[in-house]
Amino acid sequence: MKKLIPVLSLLCAMQAAHAAPRVFVTNEVGDSVSVIDAGTNKVTATIAVGKRPRGIGVAPDGGAIYVAVSGENHIAVIDPTSLAVLRTFPSGDDPETFAVHPNGNLYISNEEDAKASVFNPATGERVAEIKVGIEPEGVAVSADGIRAVVTSESTNMLHIIAIPEHKIVANILVGARPRAASFSADGTLAYATSEISGEVKKVDVASGKIVGKMPLADDKAKPKDILPSRDGKQLYVAGGRADRVFVLDEQTLEILHEVPVGKRVWGLALNKDGSRLYTTDGASDQVSVIDTVAHKVVATVPVGKMPWGIVVVE
Amino acid sequence: MSHHTPHRRFPPRPSHQPGRTTWLRLCFLLLCATAAASAQALEVKLAFLGETDSAAHRGAMQGLAEAQAQGEFLGLTYSLNAIAPGSALPADTSAVVVAAPAATLEAAVAAHTGVPVLNAVLVEDALRRQCRPNLFHTQASTEMRRDAEAQWQKANPAGPAARAQVWHPDFTRYAAAQLNKRYRDTFNEAMTDEAWAGWAAVKLVSDTVAREQTAEAATLLSALRGRLAFDGQKGVDLSFRADGQLRQPLLLVVDRALAGEAPVRGVADIEDLDSLGRIECQP
Numbered sequence: 012m013k014k015l016i017p018v019l020s021l022l023c024a025m026q027a028a029h030a031a032p033r034v035f036v037t038n039e040v041g042d043s044v045s046v047i048d049a050g051t052n053k054v055t056a057t058i059a060v061g062k063r064p065r066g067i068g069v070a071p072d073g074g075a076i077y078v079a080v081s082g083e084n085h086i087a088v089i090d091p092t093s094l095a096v097l098r099t100f101p102s103g104d105d106p107e108t109f110a111v112h113p114n115g116n117l118y119i120s121n122e123e124d125a126k127a128s129v130f131n132p133a134t135g136e137r138v139a140e141i142k143v144g145i146e147p148e149g150v151a152v153s154a155d156g157i158r159a160v161v162t163s164e165s166t167n168m169l170h171i172i173a174i175p176e177h178k179i180v181a182n183i184l185v186g187a188r189p190r191a192a193s194f195s196a197d198g199t200l201a202y203a204t205s206e207i208s209g210e211v212k213k214v215d216v217a218s219g220k221i222v223g224k225m226p227l228a229d230d231k232a233k234p235k236d237i238l239p240s241r242d243g244k245q246l247y248v249a250g251g252r253a254d255r256v257f258v259l260d261e262q263t264l265e266i267l268h269e270v271p272v273g274k275r276v277w278g279l280a281l282n283k284d285g286s287r288l289y290t291t292d293g294a295s296d297q298v299s300v301i302d303t304v305a306h307k308v309v310a311t312v313p314v315g316k317m318p319w320g321i322v323v324v325e
Numbered sequence: 326m327s328h329h330t331p332h333r334r335f336p337p338r339p340s341h342q343p344g345r346t347t348w349l350r351l352c353f354l355l356l357c358a359t360a361a362a363s364a365q366a367l368e369v370k371l372a373f374l375g376e377t378d379s380a381a382h383r384g385a386m387q388g389l390a391e392a393q394a395q396g397e398f399l400g401l402t403y404s405l406n407a408i409a410p411g412s413a414l415p416a417d418t419s420a421v422v423v424a425a426p427a428a429t430l431e432a433a434v435a436a437h438t439g440v441p442v443l444n445a446v447l448v449e450d451a452l453r454r455q456c457r458p459n460l461f462h463t464q465a466s467t468e469m470r471r472d473a474e475a476q477w478q479k480a481n482p483a484g485p486a487a488r489a490q491v492w493h494p495d496f497t498r499y500a501a502a503q504l505n506k507r508y509r510d511t512f513n514e515a516m517t518d519e520a521w522a523g524w525a526a527v528k529l530v531s532d533t534v535a536r537e538q539t540a541e542a543a544t545l546l547s548a549l550r551g552r553l554a555f556d557g558q559k560g561v562d563l564s565f566r567a568d569g570q571l572r573q574p575l576l577l578v579v580d581r582a583l584a585g586e587a588p589v590r591g592v593a594d595i596e597d598l599d600s601l602g603r604i605e606c607q608p
Contacts, residue, residue, distance in 0.1 A: 164500060207555075
């Protein structure tokens, strides 16, 4: 029996390592986080987290899930194993979205303060504060950790921030109401959506210059999240009111595919190998699972009310 | 100790007549100074014609604060100068926001051709029909309001009549909550129709200045008449019609409470802002 224990624990460890990824989704109106088993595409747990949870992210080592609880002005820290809310720390008024730096710090947009804040989630300490435009929203940090980009919705601007100096190195005027942003894998390019002008912009990070822009043909589109595919050849754009995900060519920004999903698609997340794209369809209270090769929805998963943020943990 | 040679950071230069290198050095400094001056803020002068103790002026001041916040990142500074009816505009004025009676507005439009004039308060349809090339209306016309109210009545035949407004202090969607909060924080009062129209007038101009990188009135005038996608914090992109009217959704209010938005879903295409009001220029 004693001999069996190490073997069993090894098997268990292997099992854990090979466990299907999980998808964590914030439900803005449902005041909860839904946990989806990506193997079965079923909700396996629902965590009550407080009022208006929106942004969500995972620690670089996978050891914690962070949720911006907008209605309570704090970040909740969730244990990914027990799914318990371990603690919270104040994050300034109305935290909306944030990005996790490779060193573990959180870069948070404080919508009502025209600021971006940097927090050490281990201590809850505010490490830095950067003055940005009015109604900051989208935040992204490059994989190499030397740049962040913050969108100011009411100032129509992308701010490129140098890390660790936490100084703005470029302010780029874009279309009305820039919402979300992301970096290319090598950090040389940033991508952003403008909700009101319904367009996508590509920016060269070093020069701070716009190197590509594309209106989304459907003028009902109020795009939100934007993500490059894992191979960097395509961009995924959540079309908002267009109720579809646009797949763009990264080079030309031409629309290659349109994938119909639920109503008001806002959030996007990719699994590690890039084979599945998960979307939050806000007004349909569901997550759509897209096969990124076939460009088809392969499952829809009912979650809580008004799903908003989404992250894949594997 | 004053007779001692003061400490120098750099070795003293031989002091002889200005030679070639000195002149080059001077030229270089001059160039640097010029470059610094040109990198300095571009000053944008806006004029306000009307009562300064008014919601429209407070709205314009809110717009000015937001324009300055953006300008800080782009090297632009803005001023809003109150002017008296009939007076000349300060030199290089980029645009005029007006909250005054029709006669004053029309006189300003005629006196300052080539300068965008933005009406923030008057609702008269006749002012739109004139289609003056330099006159814009951020305030909604009577016809737009009437159409919005009719759409509402059609969608709610048994319900109480609603009144159409351009804004409501309890409006929260599409980041309206943020604008209402900013205004209330600054002025300690609710943002009204006229306050929103004053805010929008300044923001329309400042957005255009930022995009065109100029404060020149003529350039701004043609840009305002061109393809705009203005964020009025009402959820859709706004632009001017040929008659100078800002196409925009309206809010429907029953007993002072926010009841809905127009174009009214089910009765009109909610994206079809031209379902509100006429768009032709002729009477």
